Amino acid sequence: xxxxxxxxxxxxxxxxxxxxxxxxxxxxxxxxxxxxxxxxxxxxxxxxxxxxxxxxxxxxxxxxxxxxxxxxxxxxxxxxxxxxxxxxxxxxxxxxxxxxxxxxxxxxxxxxxxxxxxxxxxxxxxxxxxxxxxxxxxxxxx
Amino acid sequence: xxxxxxxxxxxxxxxxxxxxxxxxxxxxxxxxxxxxxxxxxxxxxxxxxxxxxxxxxxxxxxxxxxxxxxxxxxxxxxxxxxxxxxxxxxxxxxxxxxxxxxxxxxxxxx
Numbered sequence: 001x002x003x004x005x006x007x008x009x010x011x012x013x014x015x016x017x018x019x020x021x022x023x024x025x026x027x028x029x030x031x032x033x034x035x036x037x038x039x040x041x042x043x044x045x046x047x048x049x050x051x052x053x054x055x056x057x058x059x060x061x062x063x064x065x066x067x068x069x070x071x072x073x074x075x076x077x078x079x080x081x082x083x084x085x086x087x088x089x090x091x092x093x094x095x096x097x098x099x100x101x102x103x104x105x106x107x108x109x110x111x112x113x114x115x116x117x118x119x120x121x122x123x124x125x126x127x128x129x130x131x132x133x134x135x136x137x138x139x140x141x142x
Numbered sequence: 143x144x145x146x147x148x149x150x151x152x153x154x155x156x157x158x159x160x161x162x163x164x165x166x167x168x169x170x171x172x173x174x175x176x177x178x179x180x181x182x183x184x185x186x187x188x189x190x191x192x193x194x195x196x197x198x199x200x201x202x203x204x205x206x207x208x209x210x211x212x213x214x215x216x217x218x219x220x221x222x223x224x225x226x227x228x229x230x231x232x233x234x235x236x237x238x239x240x241x242x243x244x245x246x247x248x249x250x251x252x
Contacts, residue, residue, distance in 0.1 A: 006213075023205070024189050026215030027168035031185075033211060048186025 007038050010045040018052040148233045152200075154179050155191050156230050159201060159220050167206070167217040168192075192220055200226035 006029065014021050014028075032041050109116045148156065158174040159166045171192075172183040195201045206217040222230070241247065 021189075022215050023168060023218035024185055026209075026212035026217060027185050029213045029215065030169055030211055044185055047184040048189065051184075051186045051190040 005036060005038070006032060007041050007045075010042050014045050014048060017049050021048065021052070024048055147236055148200075148229055151187075151191055152195060153230065153233050154181065155188060155195065156200065156222055156226055159222050160227075160230070164219070166220045171220070195226065196220075199223060200229055 011025055011028075014025055018024070028041060028044055031044075154175050155171060158171045158179070161178065162170045162174050168185050168188060172185055172188050175181055175183045175188075192201060192203070196203055200223060201220050202223055203218050203220050206219055208214045208216045
């Protein structure tokens with residue numbers, strides 16, 4: 001049983017973007033039943049996504065490994081499972097949609113709502129700008 | 143072997159897990175830090191720290207049974223490992239050692 005008025009899109013976003021977030025989603029639902037604030041829920045979800053995807057793991061610091069005894073370093077290296085996002089090799093940016101599906105989708109957009117391409121162009125430019133900004137911010141200090 | 147020292151948030155998380163005991167899962171840990179430690183905690187941040195601590199072998203976790211009030215989702219219970227307990231003690235010793243003999247922190251007598 002889910003509490004009423006749960007922001008389902010926020011839950012969906014959390015599940016899609018943060019693998020293994022079921023316990024966190026359950027905790028959020030449990031708390032939402034106690035304090036039904038959509039702003040609180042969205043804040044928690046967005047912070048959860050940001051922490052899982054964008055906050056760098058502070059343990060990826062080579063000097064920490066250098067300072068350890070060899071046996072312990074091997075043990076820690078074994079435990080240090082770096083999380084790399086899966087690489088999509090299907091030439092499609094959308095899971096479950098292949099190249100042909102995208103061509104059909106593109107044709108439909110052109111016929112039904114051609115101005116939708118401006119949205120795509122805007123998103124691509126925005127994404128590129130955000131990427132450049134993220135690289136600039138995360139560049140290590142010299 | 144060099145001692146493993148914790149960040150302040152990691153230390154708070156480990157202490158909260160120890161204080162809560164067997165029922166230590168996300169909500170309870172966050173509540174314990176908020177009520178006892180006086181620090182607001184985002185659940186996502188707590189889980190990120192707990193994941194990191196588990197990768198380092200300082201906590202272990204187990205999945206409980208799904209419950210209806212959580213939309214059929216299970217709780218993830220955390221426990222501090224012996225290594226985690228050692229890290230808490232080491233951090234405490236380091237902080238206490240740093241605390242001593244700081245003139246600015248000495249109590250002023252009337």
